[in-house]
Amino acid sequence: MTVQVNADKAGAGQAEKAGAARTRLALFDLDHTLIPIDSDYEWGEFTIALGWCDATEFKRRNAEFFAHYRAGTLDIHDYVRFATQAIREQGATNSIAAHARFMGEVVLKTITRQARALVEQHRAAGDELVIVTATNEFVTRPIAQAFGVSELIAVELERDAQGNLTGEIRGTPSAREGKVTRMEQWLAARGLSWDDVETTFYTDSMNDLALLEKATHPVATNPDERLRALATERGWRILDLF
Structure with missing residues (x-):
C-alpha cells in the first residue's frame, strides 16, 4: 500500500499569493489512527x-470509561484518576519496567508498515511531526518515540513535591476542544499562530472535530462511522491505514 501525503494545491496557491512561507506541521492522533488499538485501554x-488490580472491577470500569470515550461523554479527570491508580501504587521503577514490557509484548506488534510510511513521508517532506493525543504522557511517550516523533502533546500528569503522580491532570487536558488549546499553546511557545502554519491532521474520531476544523488539511483516518459520514459530506480526505 502506498500512502500519499495530502496536498491541497488550491490552499498552497493561496498561501503563495499571500507571500506566506508557512511552517508545515503533520499532526497525528495516536489511538486507532497511527496504531489500531486504544493504548490506554490496552495498558x-x-x-x-x-x-496490579482487581480484574473484575477494573474491567468493568475500564469498559465503562471506554464506552463514554466512544460516545464523547468521558470525564477525563475521573478517568485519569482511575487509569493512573495502579502506577501510583506501584511506583515509578516498577511502572517504567512494566511499560517497557507492554511496548514489546503489545504495542510494537501493532505498528504497521503503512503507519510508519505515513509518518516517514511527512518527515521526508520536511514537515514538523507532532502527536496530539488524549491519552496520558506516561502511556504515550514511549509510543511516540517508537515512531521517532519527539513532539508529543498528551495529557500531562500532575506530580507532587517529591515527583510522585497525584492522579490529577496538569494544565488543559489534550482532549476534544482541549487539543486546540494545547496546540495553540504549543504554537505560541514557538512564536507562531494558526496563520503561520499549514497543518495536516490525521484522526479517527469525532472527538477531534474541533482540531479537524482548525487544520488546513483534515484527514479522517480509519474513521469511525460518524466521522466517515461527516468527512464524506465535507469533502475531507479519508485514509484507511488498517
Missing part, C-alpha cells in the same frame, strides 16, 4: 494481567 488490560 489497563496489561496491568490486570500483572495482577
Whole structure:
C-alpha cells in the first residue's frame, strides 16, 4: 500500500499569493489512527494481567470509561484518576519496567508498515511531526518515540513535591476542544499562530472535530462511522491505514 501525503494545491496557491512561507506541521492522533488499538485501554488490560488490580472491577470500569470515550461523554479527570491508580501504587521503577514490557509484548506488534510510511513521508517532506493525543504522557511517550516523533502533546500528569503522580491532570487536558488549546499553546511557545502554519491532521474520531476544523488539511483516518459520514459530506480526505 502506498500512502500519499495530502496536498491541497488550491490552499498552497493561496498561501503563495499571500507571500506566506508557512511552517508545515503533520499532526497525528495516536489511538486507532497511527496504531489500531486504544493504548490506554490496552495498558489497563496489561496491568490486570500483572495482577496490579482487581480484574473484575477494573474491567468493568475500564469498559465503562471506554464506552463514554466512544460516545464523547468521558470525564477525563475521573478517568485519569482511575487509569493512573495502579502506577501510583506501584511506583515509578516498577511502572517504567512494566511499560517497557507492554511496548514489546503489545504495542510494537501493532505498528504497521503503512503507519510508519505515513509518518516517514511527512518527515521526508520536511514537515514538523507532532502527536496530539488524549491519552496520558506516561502511556504515550514511549509510543511516540517508537515512531521517532519527539513532539508529543498528551495529557500531562500532575506530580507532587517529591515527583510522585497525584492522579490529577496538569494544565488543559489534550482532549476534544482541549487539543486546540494545547496546540495553540504549543504554537505560541514557538512564536507562531494558526496563520503561520499549514497543518495536516490525521484522526479517527469525532472527538477531534474541533482540531479537524482548525487544520488546513483534515484527514479522517480509519474513521469511525460518524466521522466517515461527516468527512464524506465535507469533502475531507479519508485514509484507511488498517
